Amino acid sequence: MGLFSKLFKKNKTKNDKYKLGLHKSRETLGNLKKLLEEKKTIDEDLFDELEEILIMADIGIDTVLSFMADLRKEIDVKSIKEPKELQEIIVDEMFNLYLQDEVVIADLDYKEKEVNVYLFVGVNGVGKTTSIGKLAYQLKKEGKKVLMVAGDTFRAGAIEQLNVWATRAGVDIFKKEPGSDPSSVIFDAIVKAKKEHYDVVLADTAGRLQNKVNLMKELEKMHRVIKKELPDQPSETLLVIDATTGQNGLKQAEVFKEATDVTGVILTKLDGTAKGGIVLAIRHLFKLPIKYIGLGEKIEDLVLFDIEDYIYGLFSDFFEA
Ligand SMILES: Nc1nc2c(ncn2[C@@H]2O[C@H](COP(=O)(O)OP(=O)(O)OP(=O)(O)O)[C@@H](O)[C@H]2O)c(=O)[nH]1
Numbered sequence: 001m002g003l004f005s006k007l008f009k010k011n012k013t014k015n016d017k018y019k020l021g022l023h024k025s026r027e028t029l030g031n032l033k034k035l036l037e038e039k040k041t042i043d044e045d046l047f048d049e050l051e052e053i054l055i056m057a058d059i060g061i062d063t064v065l066s067f068m069a070d071l072r073k074e075i076d077v078k079s080i081k082e083p084k085e086l087q088e089i090i091v092d093e094m095f096n097l098y099l100q101d102e103v104v105i106a107d108l109d110y111k112e113k114e115v116n117v118y119l120f121v122g123v124n125g126v127g128k129t130t131s132i133g134k135l136a137y138q139l140k141k142e143g144k145k146v147l148m149v150a151g152d153t154f155r156a157g158a159i160e161q162l163n164v165w166a167t168r169a170g171v172d173i174f175k176k177e178p179g180s181d182p183s184s185v186i187f188d189a190i191v192k193a194k195k196e197h198y199d200v201v202l203a204d205t206a207g208r209l210q211n212k213v214n215l216m217k218e219l220e221k222m223h224r225v226i227k228k229e230l231p232d233q234p235s236e237t238l239l240v241i242d243a244t245t246g247q248n249g250l251k252q253a254e255v256f257k258e259a260t261d262v263t264g265v266i267l268t269k270l271d272g273t274a275k276g277g278i279v280l281a282i283r284h285l286f287k288l289p290i291k292y293i294g295l296g297e298k299i300e301d302l303v304l305f306d307i308e309d310y311i312y313g314l315f316s317d318f319f320e321a
Pocket residue numbers: 123124125126127128129130131152155158206207268269270271272293294295296297301
C-alpha cells in the first residue's frame with residue numbers, strides 16, 4: 001500500500017483540527033487538484049504550472065526545485081501517463097521530502113524525575129510568549145509541575161505578558177525586574193526548579209536579532225549557566241517561527257541555527273496564512289524537525305506536529321471526491 005492510500009484510510013476517522021487550521025494553504029494547493037484534472041497530458045506546461053503553485057504555497061524555490069526533480073524521476077520510474085495519477089505521487093513525494101529516510105520525532109525530549117529545560121528563541125512578535133503559555137497549559141494538564149521563566153528582560157511588557165499566560169495556564173513563573181541580566185534570571189530559576197522538583201522549565205528569551213556574534217554569545221551564556229546546575233540541559237532549544245513571514249522566517253532559521261544548537265521548530269500562525277508549505281522548506285533546508293504548530297490564538301491551539309495530519313490537512317481535497 002502506498003503512503004497515499006495509507007493516509008487516506010487513516011484520516012477518514014481523524015479529527016480535523018489540521019484541516020480547519022490549514023484552510024488558507026489548502027486553497028492555494030487546491031489549484032493543484034484543478035490543474036491535474038484539467039490537463040490532458042504530462043508535459044512541460046504542466047510542470048511549470050505545478051512549480052508555480054508550490055512556490056505560491058511558500059515551499060521555497062530550492063525545495064520546490066528539488067521536489068520537482070524527484071517527482072520527474074518517480075514519473076519516469078513508474079511510467080505515469082495521466083496527470084490525475086500525479087496526485088498520489090505528489091503526496092508521497094511530500095512525505096519523502098519531510099522524512100528524508102529518517103524517523104522524525106515531534107515529541108519533546110522528556111525525562112522522568114529530572115528538571116527538563118526548554119529554551120525558546122526567536123525574533124520579536126513571532127509568538128514565543130503565546131507558545132510558551134499554550135505549551136505550559138498542555139504540560140500542566142498532563143500533570144507536570146511547570147515553571148515559566150521570564151528571560152526576556154529587555155522588551156517592555158514581556159515579563160507582564162508572560163505573567164498573564166502563567167495565570168491562564170495555572171503554572172508558576174520566575175521573574176525579576178525588567179533590565180536584569182537574562183542569564184542571571186535563568187540561573188536563579190534553575191536553582192529554584194532543582195530545589196522544588198519542577199518537571200519542566202519553559203524559558204523565554206529576548207527576541208533581539210542583533211548581529212550573529214552577539215546573539216551567539218548571549219545564547220552561549222544562557223546554555224552555560226543552565227549547565228552549571230544541570231549538565232544535561234537544556235534538552236530542547238526551540239526556535240519559534242511565524243509562518244506568515246514566509247521567506248523571512250527561513251532567514252531567521254538560518255541565523256539561529258548558526259548561532260546555537262536548535263533542536264526543533266515551533267511554527268506559529270499557520271491558520272492565518274496560505275504559506276503552509278514552509279514546513280517542508282524548513283525541514284529540507286535546515287534538517288530541523290517541526291515540533292509544534294500554532295493553529296490559532298486560543299490556549300488549546302498549539303498542536304504536536306504530525307506529518308500525516310499536516311499533509312492530509314493540505315491535500316484533503318485530493319482525498320475527497
Ligand atoms: N492566529 C494565530 N495567532 C497567533 C498564534 N501564535 C501567536 N499568535 C499571535 O501573535 C501575536 C504575537 O505573539 P506573542 O506571543 O506576543 O509574540 P512573542 O514572540 O512573544 O513576541 P515577543 O514577546 O515580542 O518576542 C499575538 O497577538 C498572538 O495572539 C497562532 O498560532 N495563530
